[in-house]
Amino acid sequence: MDVRTFLFYLFSVVLLFAAFRVITARNPVYAALFLVLTFFQAAGIWMLLRAEFLAISLVLVYVGAVMVLFLFVVMMLDINVDALRAGFWKHFPLAATIGALIALEMAAVLMGGFRPTEEPRALPGAAAAAQAGVQYSNTKELGKLLYSEYLFPLEIAAVILLVGIIAAIALTLRHRKDSKHFDPALAVRVRASDRLQVIKVPPTRPAEPAAAAAATGETKA
Missing domain, CATH: 1.20.5 (Single alpha-helices involved in coiled-coils or other helix-helix interfaces)
Known part of the structure; x- marks a missing residue:
């Protein structure tokens, strides 16, 4: 067994284990991390098949963007796993039927083999480069x-x-009407003079004439 075959089987075993843990992990954060590991192993297999563009695209797009987004969403939402598993056995027969149907379809494809009826189409310049022995x-x-x-x-x-x-x-x-929001830029630019106004009030002030007369009349009475 050469190094290439060993790496292929190693990536394949880790990929199958990580994919199985994606659907069996109880914690959704762990499931998302196992899915990231699955993508890395698939990228490694594509590198062995000399599909460098697909491998880099898988790492950059799915691992670097999509799965990171999923992981942040799952961590921020704080999903109640017990509520999601409440109706598991209720929908299990339908899910098992669909899974068995997909498994039968995949078995039919694998048993039929991968013998194409016509020659596969090569990339422009690939056949000529292969015949000339030049790497492309x-x-x-x-x-x-x-x-x-x-x-x-x-x-x-x-x-x-x-x-x-x-x-x-x-x-x-x-x-939204039911949500309160504010502009952080306005909060940073706020000044104390805009929010607080100091009014100078004299400690004593003379009584008004009408009020003084009314008070004098009440005293005499």
């Missing part, structure tokens, strides 16, 4: 193919992501 860059060839033949779907995906970003910002900035 998967990332470079993928970039050429992505920005030439698949440029229109790429632009559509970029517009969809832009709409999602704008929608998230709009939902964040939306003011």
